[in-house]
Amino acid sequence: MKILVGVKRVIDAYVKVRVKSDHTGVETQNVKMSMNPFDEIAVEEGVRLREAGTADELIAVSIGPDQAQETIRTALAMGADRGIHVVADGRVEPLAIAKIFKELIARENPDVVILGKQAIDDDNNQVGQMLAALMGWSQGTFASKIELGAGQAKVTREIDGGLETLDLKLPAVLTTDLRLNEPRYASLPNIMKAKKKEIAKLTADELGVDTAPRVEILKVTEPPARQAGVKVESAAELVEKLKNEAKVI
Amino acid sequence: MAPDAATAQDLSEEERIIFDSVDKFIEQDVRPHAHKLEAADEYPREIADKLAEMGLMGATIGEEYGGLGLSASTYSKIVERVSSCWMSVSGIFNSHLIAAAAVERFGTEDQKRYWLPKMASGEMRGGIALTEPDCGTDLQAVRTTAKKDGNEYVLNGNKMWITNCIEGNFLAVLAKTDPETEPKHKGMSLILVEKDAGYKTSKLHKLGYKGIDTGEVVFDNTRVPLTNLIGPDEGRGLQQILGGLELGRINVAARGVGVARAALNDAVAYALDRKTFGKPIAEHQSIQIKLADMATRVEAAHLLVDSAARAYDKGQRCDMEAGMAKLFATEAALENAIEAMRIHGAYGYSKEYNVERYFRDAPLLCIGEGTNELQRIIIARQLTERAQG
Numbered sequence: 001m002k003i004l005v006g007v008k009r010v011i012d013a014y015v016k017v018r019v020k021s022d023h024t025g026v027e028t029q030n031v032k033m034s035m036n037p038f039d040e041i042a043v044e045e046g047v048r049l050r051e052a053g054t055a056d057e058l059i060a061v062s063i064g065p066d067q068a069q070e071t072i073r074t075a076l077a078m079g080a081d082r083g084i085h086v087v088a089d090g091r092v093e094p095l096a097i098a099k100i101f102k103e104l105i106a107r108e109n110p111d112v113v114i115l116g117k118q119a120i121d122d123d124n125n126q127v128g129q130m131l132a133a134l135m136g137w138s139q140g141t142f143a144s145k146i147e148l149g150a151g152q153a154k155v156t157r158e159i160d161g162g163l164e165t166l167d168l169k170l171p172a173v174l175t176t177d178l179r180l181n182e183p184r185y186a187s188l189p190n191i192m193k194a195k196k197k198e199i200a201k202l203t204a205d206e207l208g209v210d211t212a213p214r215v216e217i218l219k220v221t222e223p224p225a226r227q228a229g230v231k232v233e234s235a236a237e238l239v240e241k242l243k244n245e246a247k248v249i
Numbered sequence: 250m251a252p253d254a255a256t257a258q259d260l261s262e263e264e265r266i267i268f269d270s271v272d273k274f275i276e277q278d279v280r281p282h283a284h285k286l287e288a289a290d291e292y293p294r295e296i297a298d299k300l301a302e303m304g305l306m307g308a309t310i311g312e313e314y315g316g317l318g319l320s321a322s323t324y325s326k327i328v329e330r331v332s333s334c335w336m337s338v339s340g341i342f343n344s345h346l347i348a349a350a351a352v353e354r355f356g357t358e359d360q361k362r363y364w365l366p367k368m369a370s371g372e373m374r375g376g377i378a379l380t381e382p383d384c385g386t387d388l389q390a391v392r393t394t395a396k397k398d399g400n401e402y403v404l405n406g407n408k409m410w411i412t413n414c415i416e417g418n419f420l421a422v423l424a425k426t427d428p429e430t431e432p433k434h435k436g437m438s439l440i441l442v443e444k445d446a447g448y449k450t451s452k453l454h455k456l457g458y459k460g461i462d463t464g465e466v467v468f469d470n471t472r473v474p475l476t477n478l479i480g481p482d483e484g485r486g487l488q489q490i491l492g493g494l495e496l497g498r499i500n501v502a503a504r505g506v507g508v509a510r511a512a513l514n515d516a517v518a519y520a521l522d523r524k525t526f527g528k529p530i531a532e533h534q535s536i537q538i539k540l541a542d543m544a545t546r547v548e549a550a551h552l553l554v555d556s557a558a559r560a561y562d563k564g565q566r567c568d569m570e571a572g573m574a575k576l577f578a579t580e581a582a583l584e585n586a587i588e589a590m591r592i593h594g595a596y597g598y599s600k601e602y603n604v605e606r607y608f609r610d611a612p613l614l615c616i617g618e619g620t621n622e623l624q625r626i627i628i629a630r631q632l633t634e635r636a637q638g
Contacts, residue, residue, distance in 0.1 A: 187270070
């Protein structure tokens with residue numbers, strides 16, 4: 001079984017994000033960048049399937065600028081076999097990403113594509129669903145458990161009411177939720193070995209995908225600063241305010 | 250708080266990936282356990298096993314011998330990171346790697362092929378045994394002897410303050426193979442002794458640097474094969490040790506940067522959180538002055554270590570540079586620990602916070618691996634020597 005995972009380079013989850021002074025986006029200069037945390041979970045799941053012998057090849061794909069190669073290298077250090085880097089500068093929207101994956105699927109013929117449910121930079125949560133639709137494949141989104149069998153997958157997903165279990169036919173697109181696994185950190189010897197693993201470079205043009213944005217960003221601004229709350233003197237005053245001002249009790 | 254955030258752009262892709270992994274290892278597997286293990290003075294066995302899995306037991310050992318072959322520059326930044334969480338953990342691989350470096354630099358090809366892969370994997374873990382009850386800085390005064398008897402050396406003597414002597418399974422021991430020779434160093438040799446050969450150890454109790462097994466070692470007719478002598482010839486021991494001291498000092502200096510940074514990070518976090526007279530103490534000028542000095546010391550110490558490490562990597566003579574880095578960075582650790590304690594007030598004196606630990610750990614750095622007084626002498630000698638051409 002062949003698995004394709006997507007890895008996106010995003011601003012590190014622990015960095016305090018700042019809006020650019022010209023309001024065209026957020027500041028990415030001199031900011032620590034990392035693999036999208038949900039993608040780390042996708043890689044970890046792929047590596048576990050690879051180690052269990054369920055999968056025989058794991059390919060890490062990233063679509064982004066030159067530096068995205070580092071994100072692929074991290075996936076290779078975690079245990080992916082090889083990488084594909086689709087070099088793209090600037091903003092690439094979810095539909096274009098899904099189309100690029102569609103072209104890569106045509107070339108690679110994977111049985112399963114595992115993606116993060118969303119990237120923590122733009123929080124779109126669209127690529128997995130769009131890709132499944134473009135391919136006409138089954139989809140299991142927000143997975144908290146994945147069991148792969150011959151030609152089918154059992155996916156437990158987190159929904160508002162609790163857990164839902166789906167039986168899917170392969171090929172399928174799966175997206176990861178936070179509780180699927182706890183990703184490993186790469187050991188230093190594996191980081192060294194990853195240097196020798198192959199990363200193929202492509203462009204969206206070569207794949208015949210037009211990545212020009214369809215959506216125009218007018219302005220990016222900071223959320224309004226939170227106003228300080230009101231301090232009350234006593235519990236009685238609090239109850240009075242909740243009753244008469246907030247009208248919640 | 251991640252170090253080097255501002256300078257991350259200057260790192261290579263490989264270094265960024267390595268440091269990222271090391272940071273994750275520290276946050277997941279070291280930080281949650283450090284406080285408890287250190288309070289109990291308990292050896293961090295699981296962390297030691299994880300260090301081996303991470304490949305750190307072979308960090309500076311050449312790739313052809315199963316190690317990672319990291320440069321001193323990259324390695325020193327790993328030591329900084331580990332020490333900025335818990336200094337003791339760096340001791341598990343620091344003196345181990347100094348012993349390995351002696352084998353790699355001076356051992357015969359057979360010795361390298363036999364020992365280094367086992368050291369790199371962590372199957373063999375150990376350290377270096379130089380200091381004795383009556384001899385530290387002046388190594389020529391070593392009294393431990395290794396006498397030839399057939400095809401074995403017979404070791405007798407005591408070693409003090411030996412890191413990894415209890416939990417590890419080998420030591421590189423500095424001993425006199427010819428006690429009569431003058432000058433004395435020509436009778437000194439470095440010999441690998443496996444724990445199975447039989448030596449007694451007892452744990453020493455220290456102010457800080459807890460958790461790690463620093464002990465006294467007693468050799469009482471301990472027998473090892475002649476082939477355990479590092480290198481083909483006797484009488485090279487002191488030279489072999491001195492050859493590793495520069496890296497050892499860069500190593501200890503990097504620990505100093507780590508401790509100094511830890512003290513700074515804790516102090517900044519506390520100063521932003523703690524309020525007096527209606528505002529965070531970070532807004533009071535007296536605290537700002539302390540924080541500014543602490544941060545400047547961290548940055549200056551880091552740069553000195555990096556510059557010494559880079560000189561070492563280029564194969565340049567760097568005893569003066571390593572001495573300066575060691576002197577400055579370890580004093581920075583001590584000063585920052587004290588300042589962090591003052592900023593924390595009573596909480597800094599409390600066992601519930603980590604600041605009192607930095608305060609107990611830092612002085613070792615000023616004493617160990619050549620006292621800071623000795624470093625000054627080395628620096629001054631080099632200064633005048635270089636000035637005279």
